Amino acid sequence: MAKNITFVQGNEACALGAMYAGxxxxxxxxxxxxxxxxxxxxxxxxxxxxxxxQMEDEISSMCAIIGASLTGNKVMTATSGxxxxxxQEALGYAVMAEIPCVVANVQRGGPSxxxxxxxxxxxxxxxxxxxHGDHSIVALSASNHQDVFRMTVEAFNIAETxxxxxxLLFDEVVGHMREKLVIPEEGEIPLVARLRTSLxxxxxxxxxxxxxxxxxxxxxxxxxxxxNVTGLYHDMWGFPTDKPELVQELLRHxxxxxxxxxxxxxxYKSYFLxxxxxxxxxxxxxxxxxLSTVKQRRNxxxxxxxxxxxxxxxxxxxxxxxxTENAELIAVVEMNVGQLTQAVRLAVGDRKQVHLINRVDGQxxxxxxxxxxxxxxxxxxx
Amino acid sequence: MDVKHYLxxxxxxxxxxxxxxxxxxxxxxxxxxxxxxIKKQDMVMVSGIGxxxxxxxxxxxxxxxxxxxxxxxxxxxxxxxxxxxxVIVPMGDxxxxxxxxxxxxxxxxxxxxxxxxxxNNKTYGMTGGQYSPLSGIGAKATTAPYNNIDREFDxxxxxxxxxxxxxxxxxxxxxxxxxxxxxxxxxxxGFSVLxxxxxxxxxxxxxxxKGSAVNMIQAYKDMTVPVGSEKKKENPELIExxxxxxxxxxxxxxxxxxxxxxxxxx
Numbered sequence: 001m002a003k004n005i006t007f008v009q010g011n012e013a014c015a016l017g018a019m020y021a022g023x024x025x026x027x028x029x030x031x032x033x034x035x036x037x038x039x040x041x042x043x044x045x046x047x048x049x050x051x052x053x054q055m056e057d058e059i060s061s062m063c064a065i066i067g068a069s070l071t072g073n074k075v076m077t078a079t080s081g082x083x084x085x086x087x088q089e090a091l092g093y094a095v096m097a098e099i100p101c102v103v104a105n106v107q108r109g110g111p112s113x114x115x116x117x118x119x120x121x122x123x124x125x126x127x128x129x130x131x132h133g134d135h136s137i138v139a140l141s142a143s144n145h146q147d148v149f150r151m152t153v154e155a156f157n158i159a160e161t162x163x164x165x166x167x168l169l170f171d172e173v174v175g176h177m178r179e180k181l182v183i184p185e186e187g188e189i190p191l192v193a194r195l196r197t198s199l200x201x202x203x204x205x206x207x208x209x210x211x212x213x214x215x216x217x218x219x220x221x222x223x224x225x226x227x228n229v230t231g232l233y234h235d236m237w238g239f240p241t242d243k244p245e246l247v248q249e250l251l252r253h254x255x256x257x258x259x260x261x262x263x264x265x266x267x268y269k270s271y272f273l274x275x276x277x278x279x280x281x282x283x284x285x286x287x288x289x290x291l292s293t294v295k296q297r298r299n300x301x302x303x304x305x306x307x308x309x310x311x312x313x314x315x316x317x318x319x320x321x322x323x324t325e326n327a328e329l330i331a332v333v334e335m336n337v338g339q340l341t342q343a344v345r346l347a348v349g350d351r352k353q354v355h356l357i358n359r360v361d362g363q364x365x366x367x368x369x370x371x372x373x374x375x376x377x378x379x380x381x382x
Numbered sequence: 383m384d385v386k387h388y389l390x391x392x393x394x395x396x397x398x399x400x401x402x403x404x405x406x407x408x409x410x411x412x413x414x415x416x417x418x419x420i421k422k423q424d425m426v427m428v429s430g431i432g433x434x435x436x437x438x439x440x441x442x443x444x445x446x447x448x449x450x451x452x453x454x455x456x457x458x459x460x461x462x463x464x465x466x467x468x469v470i471v472p473m474g475d476x477x478x479x480x481x482x483x484x485x486x487x488x489x490x491x492x493x494x495x496x497x498x499x500x501x502n503n504k505t506y507g508m509t510g511g512q513y514s515p516l517s518g519i520g521a522k523a524t525t526a527p528y529n530n531i532d533r534e535f536d537x538x539x540x541x542x543x544x545x546x547x548x549x550x551x552x553x554x555x556x557x558x559x560x561x562x563x564x565x566x567x568x569x570x571x572g573f574s575v576l577x578x579x580x581x582x583x584x585x586x587x588x589x590x591x592k593g594s595a596v597n598m599i600q601a602y603k604d605m606t607v608p609v610g611s612e613k614k615k616e617n618p619e620l621i622e623x624x625x626x627x628x629x630x631x632x633x634x635x636x637x638x639x640x641x642x643x644x645x646x647x648x
Contacts, residue, residue, distance in 0.1 A: 025463050046645035051462055051638070056488035060455030063448065067428065067459025070446065071467070075459075093449055221426055221444040221460060222467050228390075228439050230447035239393050239439060240447075 004183040010174040011036035013145040013181050014078070014104055017152030019044055020184070022191060024073035025051040027064035029083060032116045033172040034106035037078040058083035062090035062103070069099045070229065072194065072220035074156055078104035078168075081114060084123060084130065091165055092131030093231045095254060098208070098216060100159035100194070102152070104168040106175040107284075109362050118362030119172040121284055124339035127167045128313050134251060136258035138265060139167040139313040143287040145181040148174060150189065151267065151310055157192040158265050162257050163216055169312055171335070173285035173364050194218060197225065208250075209236040214257050258314050266319055267310035272298055276305030278374070279324050280357075281344055282333040283309045285364060290333040292367040293374070312340065317347035324348055329377060331355040335365055388412040388422065390442050397436055399507075401587075401595030403580030406554040407472070407501055408437050414564035426467045428457040430482060432474035433508050433582075434501040451481030454489040457496050465495070465635035468568060475502045475516040479535050483515070490544035493572045494634035498546075499564070500537050500575060503582035511585030522589040538626050541575035548574035549627035553602035554581065556623065563625070572633050579606070579621070 008016070015037050018026075026045055028038040038054070045052040051068065055061040058079055065075035079087060084105045094101050107123045109115025123130075127139040138158050142148040148170065155166040197217040199205045201224040210216050219225040232240040233247045241247070258265075271294055273279065278297075282290040287308040297304045307323045309316065324330050324344075330352055332341040338356040345354045357373045359365035372382045389412070398404050415425060425443035429435035431450035438445040444467075448456045453471045461469045478486050478500045489496060505523060506512040513523035518534040526532075541549045548570040552559045560578060567574040581587060581598035592598050607613045609624030 025459070027459060046638075046642050049642050049646060053458070053462055055455065055458070056484055059452060060458070060485055060488070063452045063455035064459030064462070066448075067446065067456040067461075068463035069459075070444075071460055071464040073463050075463075089449055090452065220464075221446075222423065222464050224423055226423060226442055226444050228445045228447060230439070231449060232447070237392070239390075 004185070006181045006183060007178060008145060008181050009036055009176055009178050010145055010148050010170060011106065011176070012040050013148040014152050014168065014170065015040035015044065016181070016183060017149035018076050018102070018156070019048070020149070020189070021153045021156035022074045023050070023076055023156070025065060025068035025075045026077065027053045027055050027061040027068070028077050028079070029055055029058045029061050031058070031080045031083045033108055033175050034078045034080045034104060036175070037104055037106070058086035059090060062087040065101050066090060066094055066097070066099045069101050070221045074100070074160070076102040076104070078106065080106050080108045080116075081110040081123060082112070084126065088130040092133060092135065094165040095131065095135045095137070096231050097229050098163040098254070099165070100163055101165045102155045102159055102168065103165060104152075104170060107169065107171040115362040117172070119285060119335060119364050120360070120362065121171055121286065121335040122339070123169065124312060124334070124336060127169050134255065136255045137167065137313050138162070138164055138258060139169045140267065140310055141169045141283040141312050142310060143174060143284055143308060145179050147310060149181060149183070153189045153191070154267060157190070160192045160194050161215070162261070163218070164258065169284070171284045196220070199225065206236040207238045208234060210253060214253070262314045262316060263318070265311055265314070266316040268316065268319060269308040269310070270323065271306040271308070273305035273307060273323055275303050277327060278302065278304040278329040278331070278378075279327040280304065280306045280331055280333055280370070281309065281320065281340070282306065283312060283340065286333045286335055289365050289367045289370055293370040296367065296371070315343045315347065320344055320347040324352065327352065329355070331357045331374065331377060333357045333365065333370055335359055383413065383416045385409065385412055388415065388442055390440055393439055396440055398433060399584040401581070401583040402433065403503065403554040403582070403595075403599070404434055404437060404501060406557060407499065407560070407578055407580060408440060410557055410561040411437070411470070411499070411564055412441065413561050414568060417565055418568060420468055420568075424466065424468055426460055426469045428453050428460060428469060428471050430473060430477040431508070432477045432506070434472050434474040435477060437472045451477055452485060453477065454482060454485040454496065454498065458489060458492075458494055461494055461496055462635055462638065469495070470497045470499065470568065472499045472501060474507070475500065475504060476506045476514040479515040479537065479540070487540070487544035490541055490546040490573050490575065492634040493545060493547050493631055495571055496573055497567045498573070498575045500577045501580050502537065502577055503580045503586055505582050505586040507582045507585055511589055524589070537575065537577040542627050545573070546575045546627060547572035547629045547631050548625070550575070550625045551577040551579070551621070552623045553579040553606055555599050555602040559623065566625070570628070572631060
């Protein structure tokens, strides 16, 4: 339907996806290149009778959404590199206390203030290991606005299903680029509602006792069940403990609920992989250029394909192994010094060499860059 | 009243040292809540990190034990998302005034209806007695072996300057007043700050030769006077107790609800 076709920035597509997913509460702090997410939601949320607040800093934004999640809301914040660094402690809190929330990081060049208005994909490993301690995390990415919208909705679904923070790892190019977005009809993308306990008042509710399927039904603050939530290791009541067996059990639970369900949260796209002897692996804005290169080389008869990962973490190692099984040349296209390349190398093992095709000067990697490096890798010269 | 009705006895004994003043605050708090007849399920206690922050786990309310200094930020999310809840934030002096200073002044500026209890024992107790922003010049601490040279904040003046609409101070010696002030702070529609002078005999007391817990509580009687007292003019060293600010200004969640009406054209 015509009314559902829009022409928007990627950041707006993210905000629209969040609204579609049922976002109730947003807290944020202005930062380039993610600010349009906040600006869009500052208009949309109050108009929908929902909550938007600009907090005093990045840290408090992350904390506020966790508080709001506990009263039963779908929550989100958005930021970029420096802000993402500041949010890490509270992000770990959401991991430990198992609070559903979504954090968009529209990546720019780092470290430090870095290259604020230019593109980068340098936060891939920060998304994985930015907060301290052993943990698993979910991070999704997208190369076009339809996928930005879709992945934003899926981020909320995963957050609710697994009671985990989910990171949307976008980048400046996708965030600021304008292109067509067709907003799906209601119900077109299934939404996951919060799983709440059915236990009645007076019956003991254990907020941190997983069901047989590993899921933990929640109870909203303000509802009949009163319990403790903490960032300390805790028992089934949510009360602090340092008993070795409980510490280990909780740590394992938090990691296993993600790592044992990798296939359920793996989103990807494959292009011409069936017979590909050269396999490119990419994500985000880089995947647009990689696809362009692949199409050009295909037209010239080269057996080349692309695996575009929408799920970055947990890393879909099985998928990557399958897609590269018959490859003679594997190259990861990304705008950093090889952060996802490391994960691909781990997945592929010693059997095959994995090359990096990158650009780290703040400029978008283009199809010519990729073609030139590919020719070198293939021993054909530029 | 039955104090135990409000406590999670499953989690006792508590982790506070013998002689600590925090239990007196906990006692006064549950009595205040009881006298207000607020249902337990309408109460949320949000705290950060430190000895005082552990208070949240011991009460049978919804309780959120968060990160060092960030309790008011979490509490803002709880309150704004569900304004019908009563939100109380117990904080230590380091938690509230050092690492959490930014959140403290901004919660006050917004005038969001949250009650901040600043339990001031002039030290970081949980980490073993380092100086805090409320220790004051001359105090001894494990990180101030040659006496502290850092000036202290005045919690009341800071809260007032930042825009809190209810600001009061008392001590754990003055338990009746403490209970009454907590009650008034919770009842106040806006951001309320209650500074409670409480004792840490284990670290601050020992380092500064303040004697036993009883000596320290007695000292709170001797070193404080009611606000506006003539004695304060004669001896500026005395600390004033009482209600310093009690004003009626637009509350944040109510202002938000009005904005929603504008946004939705209702």
